[in-house]
Amino acid sequence: MDRMQSVWVVDDEPNGFEVIELLLRREGYRLTYFDSGIEALNRLESSPPDVPLPDVILLDVMMPELDGIETCRRVKANPNWQPIPVIMVTALDSKEDLARSLESGADDFLTKPVNGLELRARVRSMLRIKQQYDALQATLNLRRDLSKLVVEDLRQPMSTVLLGSHLLLQSNLEPQDRQRAELVYAAGSEIDAVINGLVRLAKMESGRLVLNRVEVDLCELAEVVIANFQPIADAKQIQLLLELSEQRRWVAIDTNLFHRLLDNLIANAIQSSPTGSTITVQIELPDRSESVRHALVRVVDQGSSLSKDLQQSILSQYESGTLTCGTSQIGLSLAFCKMVAEAHGGKITIEQNPPQGSVVTVEI
Incomplete structure (x- = not known):
């Protein structure tokens, strides 16, 4: 059985609620009244995770202490509340006031005195949008759950492949057979690393990942990574440069x-x-007296420049874009980098590198 749709009415004047209640009484909504924006925000804060949030909020603009515009801004600033459609109800009719309402994140607005036909139409419209969002979110959650199951199911057979190929390498094999076993073991190790990465990604998404922080020389770690990639860069005739911070600290x-x-x-x-280009990896470690950040990693390339839209979307999972001719880039790896940076309390940004290329900056 479908649950009753919930509409919150936030208005410091009880008469305002009574009017809306009268106009919506035949719609079958569960109406809840709050006489201030602070009270509504407190209810949102104290709502248990298993209690559904309101499907629509009707929010009066002119209220004491905390007006509707600031209340709306705080609702939309919280990622958990952001999907809730907010309809501003105002006696103000100037374009500036309406613009301020929309800039605060409001999804729609009504002017007083409220017209019943218009009120019902706008509430129904917002409810349709919320239902579409909820259905999309349920689909994404299902896909995420299925992906987790697939990843978990792959771990055991992949462990068997790694163990079997490792045992083969310990035996007396002909040179050609040994080469084949090494290829199997190397490929299995790469797949196992991807599986472990996906598991970590899922844990970071759910907030269950616990960081194992240790004191590390970041410059030394960068030198190790650069050394590992040097043969690949040489094969593409790409120059890898490493610029290390003068401040060497852990x-x-x-x-x-x-x-x-x-x-x-x-x-x-x-x-x-492209072939013949240069990639520069920069490590900056500010002096201990600086409290703005602890470390900064910047990777500068001379590949195809990213559009502003792609710069943001490529940090989302499964987003892809063509970075070079004939080369597609899946956004999963950069989404992983974003989650790692945020798990360390930092952020990642992508910018253009004029005249050509991109700059990826990780700040922790």
Whole structure:
């Protein structure tokens, strides 16, 4: 049985609620009244995770203490509340006031005195949008759950492949057979690394990942990663440059996660860079007296420049874009980098590198 759709009415004047209740009484909604924006925000804060949030909020603009515009801004600033459609109800009719309402994140507005036909139509419209969002979110959650199941199911057979190929390498094999076993083991190790990365990604999404922070020389870690990628860069005739900070001090990070972050950033840069170009990896460690950040990693390439839209969307999972002619880039690795940076309390940004190329900056 479908649950009753919930509409919150926030208005410091009880008469305002009574009017809306009268106009919506035949719609079958569950109406809840709050006499201030603060009370509504407190209810949102205290709502248990298993209690559904309101489907629509009707929010009066002119209220004491906390007006409707600021209340709406706070609702939309919270990622958990952001999908809730907000309809501003105002006696103001100036374009500036309406613009302020929309800039605060409101999805629609009504002017007083409220017309019943218009009120019902706008509430129904917002409810349709919310239902579409909920259905999309349910689909994404189902896909995510199925992906987790597939990843977990792959772990056991892949462990068997790795163990079997490892045992073969310990036996007396002919040179040709040994070469084949080494290829199987190397490929299995790569797949196993991807599986483990997806598991970590899922844990970061759910907030269950616990960072194993240790004090690390970030410059030394970057030198190791660059050395690992040097043969690949040489094969593409790409020059890898490493610019290290003059300040050599230790940083508390999860070494394994950050190693993979550097791997992904450099692999993406190599993949997107043309032959004969240069990739520069910069490590900045500010003086201890600086409290703005602990470390900064910047990867500068000379590949195809990214549009502003792609710069943002490529940080989302499964987003892809053509970075070089005939080369597609899946956004999963950069989404992983974004989650690692945020798990360390930092951020990742992508900018253009005039006249050509991109600059990826990780700040922690």
